[in-house]
Amino acid sequence: MTAEKSATPAGPLAGLKVVELGQLIAGPFAAKTLADFGADVVKIEPPADPRRPGSAGGDPLRQWRLLKDGTSVWWQVQSRNKRSLAMDLRQPEAQDIVRRLAAEADVLIENFRPGAMEGWGLGPEALQALNPRLIVLRVSGYGQTGPYRDRPGFGVVAEAMGGLRHLTGEPGRVPVRVGVSLGDTLASLHGVIGILMALHHRHASGRGQVVDVALYEAVFNCMESLLPEYSAFGAVRGPAGSALPGIAPSNAYACRDGGYALIAGNGDSIFKRLMGCIGRDDLGADPQLADNTGRVARVAEIDAAIGQWAAQHSVAEALDALARAEVPAGRIYTVADIAADPHYAARGMLQQVTLDDGSALTVPGFVPKLSATPGGHRRNAPALGQDSDAVLREIGLTPRQIAALRERGIVGG
Numbered sequence: 001m002t003a004e005k006s007a008t009p010a011g012p013l014a015g016l017k018v019v020e021l022g023q024l025i026a027g028p029f030a031a032k033t034l035a036d037f038g039a040d041v042v043k044i045e046p047p048a049d050p051r052r053p054g055s056a057g058g059d060p061l062r063q064w065r066l067l068k069d070g071t072s073v074w075w076q077v078q079s080r081n082k083r084s085l086a087m088d089l090r091q092p093e094a095q096d097i098v099r100r101l102a103a104e105a106d107v108l109i110e111n112f113r114p115g116a117m118e119g120w121g122l123g124p125e126a127l128q129a130l131n132p133r134l135i136v137l138r139v140s141g142y143g144q145t146g147p148y149r150d151r152p153g154f155g156v157v158a159e160a161m162g163g164l165r166h167l168t169g170e171p172g173r174v175p176v177r178v179g180v181s182l183g184d185t186l187a188s189l190h191g192v193i194g195i196l197m198a199l200h201h202r203h204a205s206g207r208g209q210v211v212d213v214a215l216y217e218a219v220f221n222c223m224e225s226l227l228p229e230y231s232a233f234g235a236v237r238g239p240a241g242s243a244l245p246g247i248a249p250s251n252a253y254a255c256r257d258g259g260y261a262l263i264a265g266n267g268d269s270i271f272k273r274l275m276g277c278i279g280r281d282d283l284g285a286d287p288q289l290a291d292n293t294g295r296v297a298r299v300a301e302i303d304a305a306i307g308q309w310a311a312q313h314s315v316a317e318a319l320d321a322l323a324r325a326e327v328p329a330g331r332i333y334t335v336a337d338i339a340a341d342p343h344y345a346a347r348g349m350l351q352q353v354t355l356d357d358g359s360a361l362t363v364p365g366f367v368p369k370l371s372a373t374p375g376g377h378r379r380n381a382p383a384l385g386q387d388s389d390a391v392l393r394e395i396g397l398t399p400r401q402i403a404a405l406r407e408r409g410i411v412g413g
Helices: 026-036 091-103 123-128 156-159 180-203 216-220 226-233 268-277 292-297 299-310 315-324 336-338 344-348 389-395 400-408
Strands: 017-020 042-047 081-088 107-110 137-142 210-214 250-254 260-264 329-331 350-354 360-364
Touching: 017 026, 017 091, 026 042, 026 081, 026 107, 026 180, 081 389, 091 123, 107 180, 107 292, 137 180, 156 180, 156 216, 156 400, 180 210, 180 216, 210 216, 250 299, 250 350, 260 299, 260 315, 268 315, 292 299, 315 329
Parallel strands: 017 042, 017 107, 042 081, 107 137, 137 210
Antiparallel strands: 250 260, 260 329, 350 360
16 A cells, blocks of 8 residues: 545645654654644654764654664654654753744643753743743643642553553453553543644634643543442442453453454344344343343353353354344454454555655554545654754754754754
8 A cells, every 4th residue: 555645735734833842652642643634743852962872862762662774663653744853952052942943833742741841941831921822732640730740650650540450451360551552642642632622722712721631631531430430339340351341241252263252242232133143042032131231230141151152163253143143243453463454454544655765664544534634644754853954944043053053962963
């Protein structure tokens, strides 16, 4: 496949100027989402330290997980469509450049520990005094206020505090983590929602605002009925393995070939079709099982019936039968399954890009799907400081000024 082309090549956010000061996941994922849909994102990252030979510099994510020619392939997803300005934010001259960029920007994104921006003289009050229309997204572990605000916070800690980690895994065993940085990504998406709402408000009021996103709150916001159940009944939901407590039947069932079929037969009419599919019309016609409350009370019996049927079929056979019965079901995908799946391909979710060295790389497509102005791949993720000169010229610095900043190690690339 080729990179997705937009009906409006610049995307729906064309003209939106974004300054990204974050690193790793939460802030950069928010900026990446905006960049995918046309925003001009200038990513500021630290230059290589000349006092430390061999230091890579840049966002640490450049060196995370599997590397190709010294750079993470993840980088090609997280930083596509962005421009890179390598600059040492500890230096007053660099801080002044941030002020000049912010004065012309629509959005500034940062995910440092609370107080770091203020320590550089770059807090929202200072920046919005220069540009009242500026929207500032601040992503942190615990938010900008409260007794925990100064604690360092990573996504995995937020997942635990937000209630998610207590629900994962098998009862009586160590709670397991989700295999991706879900807390960071949830916070990022909440941040994007906040930015878009703030832009809508700015359209009417002419003024920007601060969007304060805490990692743990983004996770907690997705915890469904957890708190009201505790409030009303004192119920503390715990881990349930592959089942979904209080909703039945919904589980993973072992099949004859060693794989698992995920079956969600928890709708009333779906349950009847499922029972017919597995040859248990007696359960489908049982008035006690006509609604979810009754099924939850007898979930062990129902799971045993489905499990007995699944064990007699391969995953493919089970899913084929369930599809004919119009019962929601699926198998557990590996990334190899994803890369070979025709539906992923048909939906544009397997995008092939050409790296600067001419090699091909398959990366995730663009979400959500917009009918008139879809997201698109406009440029590869930048090398460290690839756009430093261009960005600095745009805010009025002369070649001599840029050269002087380079000589002093304030600007790199």
